[in-house]
Amino acid sequence: MRGRIESIAAALARDGLILRGGFNFADGEEATPGLSGAKSVLLVGQAGAAPWPHFLRWRERQAQAIANPLDTWSREVIGAVAQDFGARAVSPSDKPYLPFQQWAMRAEGLKPSPLGILMHPLYGLWHAYRGALLFEDEISARPAEVAIHLCDACVEKPCLKSCPVEAYSTKGFAYQSCLGHVRGPNGEPCRTGGCLDRNACPYGTAYRYPAEVQAFHMAAFAAL
Numbered sequence: 001m002r003g004r005i006e007s008i009a010a011a012l013a014r015d016g017l018i019l020r021g022g023f024n025f026a027d028g029e030e031a032t033p034g035l036s037g038a039k040s041v042l043l044v045g046q047a048g049a050a051p052w053p054h055f056l057r058w059r060e061r062q063a064q065a066i067a068n069p070l071d072t073w074s075r076e077v078i079g080a081v082a083q084d085f086g087a088r089a090v091s092p093s094d095k096p097y098l099p100f101q102q103w104a105m106r107a108e109g110l111k112p113s114p115l116g117i118l119m120h121p122l123y124g125l126w127h128a129y130r131g132a133l134l135f136e137d138e139i140s141a142r143p144a145e146v147a148i149h150l151c152d153a154c155v156e157k158p159c160l161k162s163c164p165v166e167a168y169s170t171k172g173f174a175y176q177s178c179l180g181h182v183r184g185p186n187g188e189p190c191r192t193g194g195c196l197d198r199n200a201c202p203y204g205t206a207y208r209y210p211a212e213v214q215a216f217h218m219a220a221f222a223a224l
């Protein structure tokens with residue numbers, strides 16, 4: 001008989017989504033606001049732009065334009081899977097924010113790239129988290145092994161050299177500089193093809209989001 005985790009993965013695959021690992025919370029952790037009673041978590045996300053065609057078909061069926069459509073679609077799809085498997089669905093945009101990146105590091109053994117986005121050994125920077133399933137019992141997820149961190153072997157670090165306003169540096173992310181440039185007269189390449197620094201990364205290029213998808217995310221990020 002197929003186990004619970006395999007069945008959930010199969011249900012998510014119908015919409016191009018994948019399980020991104022999971023773990024049992026430590027004693028006391030379930031008391032964190034937003035987690036009440038949860039004993040374990042499975043992260044749901046994507047490798048490359050796999051959910052995009054599913055999302056587009058859903059969006060075409062909507063009677064009118066929706067604010068934050070990708071979040072809405074993710075909540076709908078992941079919420080339905082949660083209901084079928086007795087879980088509670090949460091979203092990375094739920095407030096107060098839940099620590100998705102910390103969960104991801106724990107679940108998949110990933111580390112942040114110089115851009116802050118987590119570096120995946122296969123998908124590079126081309127992956128995301130769309131939600132999580134919280135359970136009131138423990139799951140049988142294998143503990144994550146620390147993944148190979150490709151940035152350690154990357155000497156040139158083109159990701160820190162391609163942004164015209166140097167939004168990313170060792171000092172962190174200069175949000176306002178990035179926004180000002182993307183919205184300004186010279187921001188056309190970022191608006192149509194996505195973040196130049198992210199695109200400069202030599203890893204996981206087979207999973208790179210198509211320009212159309214990157215333009216969609218950039219428009220949402222910079223409120224274009």
Ligand code: B12
Pocket residue numbers: 091092093097098099100101102103112115116117118125127128129130173175217221
């Ligand atoms: C608020 C927010 C932002 C804000 C504030 C950022 C900040 N430093 O405070 C702004 C608008 C600037 C932002 C920008 C971006 N974000 Co953001 N952001 C979030 C959000 C919704 C909440 C963060 C939070 O406060 N969490 C609560 C604390 C307790 O949890 P934490 O795990 O410790 O969170 C810390 C980090 O997440 C960090 N942070 C926030 N955003 C980002 C983005 C990156 C890449 C990194 C490294 C860190 C970081 O700030 C948190 C507080 O210290 C998360 C989703 C989530 N729920 O975590 C996405 C999230 C972290 N962002 C993400 C991304 C991709 C981005 C952008 C690349 C733009 C984009 N959406 O395409 C940029 C890059 C910014 C950067 N390098 O710092 C992804 C990261 C995925 C990944 N593969 O690693 C997340 C997980 C959303 C998702 N659905 O996947 N973000």
